[in-house]
Amino acid sequence: MELTGAEIVLRCLQEEGVEHVFGYPGGAVLFIYDEFFKQDKVKHILTRHEQGAVHAADGYSRSTKKVGVALVTSGPGATNAVTGIATAYMDSIPMVIISGQVPTPAIGLDAFQEVDTVGITRPCVKHNFLVKDVKDIASTMKKAFYLASTGRPGPVLVDIPKDITQHKTEFVYPESVSLRSYNPVTKGHPGQIRRALQLILEAKRPMVYTGGGITLSNASGELAEFVRMMNFPCTNTLMGLGGYPATDRQFLGMLGMHGTYEANMAMQECDVLIAIGARFDDRVIGNPEHFFNPARKIIHIDIDPSSISKRVRVDVPIVGNVQDVLQEMLKALNSSRERVDAAALESWWKQIEEWRSRDCLKYDRQSKLIKPQMVVEKLYEVTGGDAFVTSDVGQHQMWAAQFYKFDKPRRWINSGGLGTMGFGLPAAMGVQVANPGAKVACVTGEGSIQMCIQELSTCKQYHLPIKIIALNNRYLGMVRQWQEFFHGNRYSESYMDALPDFVKLAESYGHVGMRIESPSDVEGALKEAFALEDRLVFMDFVTDQAENVFPMVPGGKGLSEMILV
Amino acid sequence: MRHIISLLMENEAGALSRVSGLFSARGYNIESLSVAPTEDPSLSRMTIVTSGSDDVIEQIIKQLNKLIEVIKVIDLNDGEHIEREMMLVKVKAGEAEREEAKRMADIFRGRIIDVSDQSYTIELTGTVAKLDAFLAAIDRNWILETVRTGASGIGRGARMLRI
Ligand SMILES: Cc1ncc(C[n+]2csc(CCOP(=O)(O)OP(=O)(O)O)c2C)c(N)n1
Numbered sequence A: 001m002e003l004t005g006a007e008i009v010l011r012c013l014q015e016e017g018v019e020h021v022f023g024y025p026g027g028a029v030l031f032i033y034d035e036f037f038k039q040d041k042v043k044h045i046l047t048r049h050e051q052g053a054v055h056a057a058d059g060y061s062r063s064t065k066k067v068g069v070a071l072v073t074s075g076p077g078a079t080n081a082v083t084g085i086a087t088a089y090m091d092s093i094p095m096v097i098i099s100g101q102v103p104t105p106a107i108g109l110d111a112f113q114e115v116d117t118v119g120i121t122r123p124c125v126k127h128n129f130l131v132k133d134v135k136d137i138a139s140t141m142k143k144a145f146y147l148a149s150t151g152r153p154g155p156v157l158v159d160i161p162k163d164i165t166q167h168k169t170e171f172v173y174p175e176s177v178s179l180r181s182y183n184p185v186t187k188g189h190p191g192q193i194r195r196a197l198q199l200i201l202e203a204k205r206p207m208v209y210t211g212g213g214i215t216l217s218n219a220s221g222e223l224a225e226f227v228r229m230m231n232f233p234c235t236n237t238l239m240g241l242g243g244y245p246a247t248d249r250q251f252l253g254m255l256g257m258h259g260t261y262e263a264n265m266a267m268q269e270c271d272v273l274i275a276i277g278a279r280f281d282d283r284v285i286g287n288p289e290h291f292f293n294p295a296r297k298i299i300h301i302d303i304d305p306s307s308i309s310k311r312v313r314v315d316v317p318i319v320g321n322v323q324d325v326l327q328e329m330l331k332a333l334n335s336s337r338e339r340v341d342a343a344a345l346e347s348w349w350k351q352i353e354e355w356r357s358r359d360c361l362k363y364d365r366q367s368k369l370i371k372p373q374m375v376v377e378k379l380y381e382v383t384g385g386d387a388f389v390t391s392d393v394g395q396h397q398m399w400a401a402q403f404y405k406f407d408k409p410r411r412w413i414n415s416g417g418l419g420t421m422g423f424g425l426p427a428a429m430g431v432q433v434a435n436p437g438a439k440v441a442c443v444t445g446e447g448s449i450q451m452c453i454q455e456l457s458t459c460k461q462y463h464l465p466i467k468i469i470a471l472n473n474r475y476l477g478m479v480r481q482w483q484e485f486f487h488g489n490r491y492s493e494s495y496m497d498a499l500p501d502f503v504k505l506a507e508s509y510g511h512v513g514m515r516i517e518s519p520s521d522v523e524g525a526l527k528e529a530f531a532l533e534d535r536l537v538f539m540d541f542v543t544d545q546a547e548n549v550f551p552m553v554p555g556g557k558g559l560s561e562m563i564l565v
Numbered sequence B: 001m002r003h004i005i006s007l008l009m010e011n012e013a014g015a016l017s018r019v020s021g022l023f024s025a026r027g028y029n030i031e032s033l034s035v036a037p038t039e040d041p042s043l044s045r046m047t048i049v050t051s052g053s054d055d056v057i058e059q060i061i062k063q064l065n066k067l068i069e070v071i072k073v074i075d076l077n078d079g080e081h082i083e084r085e086m087m088l089v090k091v092k093a094g095e096a097e098r099e100e101a102k103r104m105a106d107i108f109r110g111r112i113i114d115v116s117d118q119s120y121t122i123e124l125t126g127t128v129a130k131l132d133a134f135l136a137a138i139d140r141n142w143i144l145e146t147v148r149t150g151a152s153g154i155g156r157g158a159r160m161l162r163i
Helices: A005-017 A027-037 A050-064 A075-091 A117-124 A136-147 A162-167 A192-201 A212-215 A220-230 A261-269 A320-337 A342-355 A372-382 A394-405 A424-434 A455-461 A479-488 A500-509 A521-533 B013-025 B053-068 B099-106 B130-138
Strands: A002-004 A020-023 A043-046 A068-072 A095-101 A127-130 A153-163 A167-171 A205-209 A233-236 A251-254 A272-276 A297-302 A316-319 A388-391 A439-447 A467-472 A512-515 A537-542 B002-010 B032-037 B043-051 B072-076 B081-092 B111-115 B121-128 B143-148 B152-155
Touching: A002 A342, A005 A027, A005 A136, A005 A162, A005 A167, A020 A050, A020 A424, A027 A068, A027 A095, A027 A162, A027 B121, A043 A297, A043 A455, A050 A068, A050 A075, A050 A424, A050 A455, A068 A075, A075 A095, A075 A117, A075 A153, A075 A261, A075 B043, A095 A127, A095 A136, A095 A162, A095 A316, A117 A127, A117 A153, A117 B013, A127 A136, A136 A153, A136 A167, A153 A162, A153 A272, A153 B152, A192 A272, A192 A297, A192 A316, A192 A320, A205 A220, A205 A261, A212 A220, A212 A320, A233 A261, A251 A261, A261 A342, A297 A320, A316 A455, A320 B072, A372 A394, A372 A439, A372 A467, A372 A521, A388 A424, A394 A467, A424 A439, A424 A455, A467 A500, A500 A512, A500 A537, A521 A537, B002 B013, B002 B152, B013 B032, B013 B043, B013 B053, B081 B130, B099 B111, B099 B121, B099 B130, B121 B130, B130 B143
Parallel strands: A020 A043, A020 A068, A068 A095, A095 A153, A127 A153, A205 A233, A205 A272, A233 A251, A272 A297, A297 A316, A388 A439, A439 A467, A467 A537, A512 A537
Antiparallel strands: A002 A167, B002 B043, B002 B072, B032 B043, B081 B121, B081 B143, B081 B152, B111 B121
16 A cells, blocks of 8 residues: 555654654644644654754653654754754764655745755764655665664754655565665774773773763663772763762762862873773863873773774774673673782772862852752752753753762763753653653753743643752853853853743743742752652752852863862 | 875765765865766765875774765775876967967877867876976966866775775
């Protein structure tokens, strides 16, 4: 039987086992929406903005390992989606975005709601397709899911002109895909692995530094086994938090611009650095010239060859899927009789403990004002460390990363690479849709939350009982902090004037709102909010305006040149 | 250093813009880029002349390999290779210039492929450096128009780029 292109799109989603699609309708996708109406296997979640739809699909994916799916219309629908797509691209999140396009005969004629979606998104997708024939829909969708989820994952966009969704053809979903131009490696090179192991066993001051790749390749189990077996210290990037249990003694906290003193010092001073699924980002290693240390050997395990020796020259590159490589390494270590120099390791740990004793995350616990750090600590306690925490971008994001101890991967969900304000709430929606019944908190700022605040309406419609933890300092705090440190206290346009009454705002959307103004009320309020299991609660914490995030590695400085409290 | 990078990719709409977009997005130099289908019409072969430090060239090759439609990439400078570019130059060829223009074409083994009473069009093939040398040797004021294909390159002997 012949099916229309729109029917085929839905059938492809069903074949891929997609349960939820986040989207927003419009002219070019009307036939596809018509098919949503006629079936109930794939559920559509209507957001209030296409950016929200893409972030929601992104949060859905990050919390589950599934491919997130978003659907938008042509023109403004597609351009609104771009921020979300770029966000997912920077963090290598597997997603498929379906966009409508004007009918094929109208392409190139500046038709109503026409933009060159494939052109606009080209630099921020893993790959994209313009489908020009109804016969190609099924194979293109198959390729899209395959590309999104294999190798170094990423968003893939499929642009479908309206007439193609109307045309008919026989539906056959391909069993498998093979692309002669795309063969992602999985296994690491045995010789390289051997060289790495040799360095590891000779290390006197080893350090394990891991990023989002651990989460993406589901290798946190292997990582923990490796780190514990070797008794090495371990740090995670902002993207990698939860990759290694934060409550473990061997965890040194996050590294980087706002990383801990001990993690950054150990990065700088180690003699063998084992980088796994991480990419030596500028926010992570600071100034590469300063980071360079000829006495330090670097092993770099990553699935993407282009991430290796991009910012920092490495001694032993291993291209492969992090999980496969770690398994190989564990196998070899388990059967090896060689051991690391225990005495050297012990004195290295002594040095690390000395760094750790500086207590770089200390803050004034006696303050009469609510300290944002304290809110996150209480959030951790009240949720038993078991919540999914999404975040936006700014100081609140850093405090959430520093003070919520993530023991499991996929619990900390933030826009690390692009740093997209407005990510937190829609991402939390995706997380909650994927994990009904789970505790989902969105730690945000009064600036960021306003970038996708319209999604409160989506939360109402779909009964998403997210807890919004707004650390309201009446400033674009991170901007203010930089202005305080580097621009002579000239707070240019960083004060958040004319703020809405968030309690009333939440209430008008049909949610519960709370304002918390005293440190003694923080814990009680959080408990109360989380007890409201089926309600979204907007918690407006009025926090200390002057608080800054420490430690801080100023831009252009080296990792060991931190500003401390 | 100057490098000649050759690659095979799917002969599909948009593939070229992925490559050129990559170069502009990441700030890599392009001296020239030429592309055409191969004997297998599903494949295009592209030659890119670029320059950069070893680190940059390594990144360029890795980033090209990462493009989904790119099948194979080689740096021709890694081994023995031949480089050719073709240029058409229209030069003044009035009474005063005619003889000298013909002589220059001969010296550079060019062929005059179009003649009018005021001009010659000369076809020249060679390395980029040779074509540059021709342009430098001939009186600047005589050159009316030039068009160059950009370099293409191929490995010597058994060195091949094929799938
Ligand atoms: C879409 C977007 N625009 C601008 C920025 C730049 N920026 C980074 S942090 C920040 C301030 C965020 O303020 P707020 O959400 O109130 O959080 P706070 O830093 O006060 O915790 C800004 C404007 C950004 N990251 N994203």
